[in-house]
Amino acid sequence: MSEKVLQKANWSSFVQALADARELWFPVKDGPIYKFAPYSGDVDAGLEEYAYSSVPPKAVVLPQTETMFLYQVGDKETSLPEEKKEKVVLGARPCDARAMDIVDRVFQWDEDDPYYLENRNKTAVIGLACNEPFVNCFCTSLDGSPGSTQGLDVLMVDLGDKYYLRSVTDKGSRILGDAESALEDASGEGSQAEEIIKEAEGKIKRSIDTEGIREKLEEGWEAPLWDEVSRACLGCGACTFLCPTCHCFDIQDEVEGFDGRRCRMWDSCMFGEYTLHTSGHNPRPSRKERTRNRISHKYRYYVEKFDKIACVGCGRCITSCPVNIDILDILSRVKEEL
Numbered sequence: 001m002s003e004k005v006l007q008k009a010n011w012s013s014f015v016q017a018l019a020d021a022r023e024l025w026f027p028v029k030d031g032p033i034y035k036f037a038p039y040s041g042d043v044d045a046g047l048e049e050y051a052y053s054s055v056p057p058k059a060v061v062l063p064q065t066e067t068m069f070l071y072q073v074g075d076k077e078t079s080l081p082e083e084k085k086e087k088v089v090l091g092a093r094p095c096d097a098r099a100m101d102i103v104d105r106v107f108q109w110d111e112d113d114p115y116y117l118e119n120r121n122k123t124a125v126i127g128l129a130c131n132e133p134f135v136n137c138f139c140t141s142l143d144g145s146p147g148s149t150q151g152l153d154v155l156m157v158d159l160g161d162k163y164y165l166r167s168v169t170d171k172g173s174r175i176l177g178d179a180e181s182a183l184e185d186a187s188g189e190g191s192q193a194e195e196i197i198k199e200a201e202g203k204i205k206r207s208i209d210t211e212g213i214r215e216k217l218e219e220g221w222e223a224p225l226w227d228e229v230s231r232a233c234l235g236c237g238a239c240t241f242l243c244p245t246c247h248c249f250d251i252q253d254e255v256e257g258f259d260g261r262r263c264r265m266w267d268s269c270m271f272g273e274y275t276l277h278t279s280g281h282n283p284r285p286s287r288k289e290r291t292r293n294r295i296s297h298k299y300r301y302y303v304e305k306f307d308k309i310a311c312v313g314c315g316r317c318i319t320s321c322p323v324n325i326d327i328l329d330i331l332s333r334v335k336e337e338l
């Protein structure tokens with residue numbers, strides 16, 4: 001483990017050193033939102049105003065659209081896309097790094113998914129602790145923290161005029177080594193960082209006691225609650241597309257002239273066509289079944305398979321829902337009414 005300090009005056013040199021060694025991704029402002037994008041050298045890479053990215057950094061390791069292979073129509077040969085590059089994600093929030101850990105299990109539990117695993121193994125994550133948690137955060141209800149290091153290679157904490165950086169993995173130590181010229185050795189900043197994280201934990205206002213939710217979800221399968229909580233849903237899919245632990249995808253062929261590519265793209269269980277069978281039968285015909293599935297997948301099915309809740313409490317599904325459907329309200333009702 002190495003502990004370093006980055007003076008904010010040295011920010012540009014730090015960013016450039018990271019970008020010289022690897023493909024660098026960081027949060028970029030796009031209209032009113034932030035999303036992760038590759039550093040091109042001509043954008044402001046500062047993190048001063050950045051709160052959280054509306055599109056989580058899962059998009060770096062599980063791209064919204066990813067080419068699986070290329071082909072020519074009428075030809076049996078296929079070719080693979082370009083080899084993936086070593087990447088570093090700068091400024092991921094700790095909950096989003098914990099979410100990558102959750103998604104990792106899905107892509108290697110029965111078969112190894114070579115596309116995802118290559119991306120993931122070649123990606124290092126520098127996380128930025130949340131000094132000021134956001135209004136819908138509830139990570140502390142799910143074993144998380146504004147300074148959690150799970151899924152991170154380096155933890156970074158904003159100390160005002162400088163950042164404190166601590167490597168969590170060997171990969172993290174190597175990354176700090178790459179940027180050594182911009183960094184100084186830490187001397188006591190670690191305890192200041194711990195205090196900031198503890199203070200931030202105390203600022204989290206929302207919470208849920210998850211004890212017994214899995215069992216209640218099983219028992220309350222047919223409860224009228226599901227009709228009630230899903231009535232306003234528009235089926236837009238924002239809650240799933242923007243969720244850092246959602247990972248469903250669809251596979252399609254795209255052909256232009258004789259050039260074809262097979263690609264996979266994000267899909268959402270909140271869409272009607274997601275479970276539509278060729279026969280016309282749909283086992284989840286209405287938003288009631290889809291909402292029940294979204295909640296059950298995170299708080300029941302994933303728990304039964306991996307002994308862990310597949311939600312990190314980032315609050316994005318609450319913030320992004322256009323009709324204010326709130327997962328914490330649903331979970332509270334599950335606890336109280338089922």
Ligand code: SF4
Binds near residue numbers: 245310312314317
């Ligand atoms: S379910 Fe909602 S709160 Fe939980 S990880 Fe997904 S977007 Fe965040």
Ligand code: SF4
Binds near residue numbers: 232236237322
């Ligand atoms: S974001 Fe809200 S309206 Fe859109 S699918 Fe999710 S619950 Fe329904």
